[in-house]
Amino acid sequence: MERFGENFGKKIMKEMMKLTMAVLILSVLGTGLVFASSSSMKGHDMEKSNKIGDLIHESAVKGYMLSYYFMDLRNQKSDGHDMASPDKSHDMDKSHDMASKEMDKPHHLMVYIMDKNNKVVLKGKVGFMIKNAEGKSQKAMGMFMSEGFGTTANMKEKGVYTITTKAILGDEKLMDKFDYEIK
Numbered sequence: 110m111e112r113f114g115e116n117f118g119k120k121i122m123k124e125m126m127k128l129t130m131a132v133l134i135l136s137v138l139g140t141g142l143v144f145a146s147s148s149s150m151k152g153h154d155m156e157k158s159n160k161i162g163d164l165i166h167e168s169a170v171k172g173y174m175l176s177y178y179f180m181d182l183r184n185q186k187s188d189g190h191d192m193a194s195p196d197k198s199h200d201m202d203k204s205h206d207m208a209s210k211e212m213d214k215p216h217h218l219m220v221y222i223m224d225k226n227n228k229v230v231l232k233g234k235v236g237f238m239i240k241n242a243e244g245k246s247q248k249a250m251g252m253f254m255s256e257g258f259g260t261t262a263n264m265k266e267k268g269v270y271t272i273t274t275k276a277i278l279g280d281e282k283l284m285d286k287f288d289y290e291i292k
Contacts, residue, residue, distance in 0.1 A: 161219050161255055166272075170283045172225040175274065178257075179289070180217040214261035220274055221257035222283075229256050233278040242268040264291050 162180030169175075218237060222230040235251035235258035251258030264270055269290045276283040 159255055160221065161257070161259065162217060165289055166287045168285045168287065170285050171281065173230070173276075173278075173281075173283055174223040174227075175276075175283070175285055176221045176223075177272070177274075177287075178219040178221070180219075182212060182215045182217055182261075214263045216262045216264045217259060218262055218272070219255070219257045219259040220251065220276070222276060222278070224278075230278055231256065233258070233276055235274065235276045237262070238273040238275075239264065240271045240273075241266060242270075267291050 160176075160178050162178035164176060165179045166177040167175065168177075218239075220235060220237075222233070222235075224230055231253070236248065237251060237260050238246055238248050239262050240246040241264075247262055249260040249262065251260050258276075269288050271286065271288050274283075274285045276285075
């Protein structure tokens with residue numbers, strides 16, 4: 110009788126070990142899948158990052174991905190102040206809104222660049238040339254900000270603008286060109 114109890118105990122221990130090992134293996138695999146899926150999507154999840162403006166164009170040049178975002182600063186409203194506040198902070202808001210409508214260069218253009226390995230390019234020189242329908246051009250260097258390169262421009266007139274971008278990223282030189290219509 111003692112032998113039956115001993116075998117039964119060993120059988121239960123084996124089953125418990127199998128179950129424990131199965132749970133551990135599934136836990137490790139599940140954790141690995143979660144980390145793998147989140148890290149592989151990091152480079153592709155461009156919409157969840159802090160981009161400035163609205164996406165207006167995307168290009169692939171020599172394996173690099175260029176995403177262009179545009180913002181009309183004349184349409185921005187000041188926030189953070191209660192217009193009915195007695196401290197007259199609303200007067201500053203009104204003057205800021207008027208000044209932004211009268212800016213010489215009220216448009217903000219950003220280009221975000223990802224390299225061939227889907228990594229954000231953080232260093233380089235970027236220049237923009239923006240031509241209106243009459244051929245009048247504006248040239249500006251992009252300044253690094255918010256993991257992209259941005260500049261301001263005057264695109265107040267309605268019509269089609271041709272935007273040419275030149276990026277020098279180490280030894281690599283990229284040229285890109287597209288049309289954007291202001292309505």
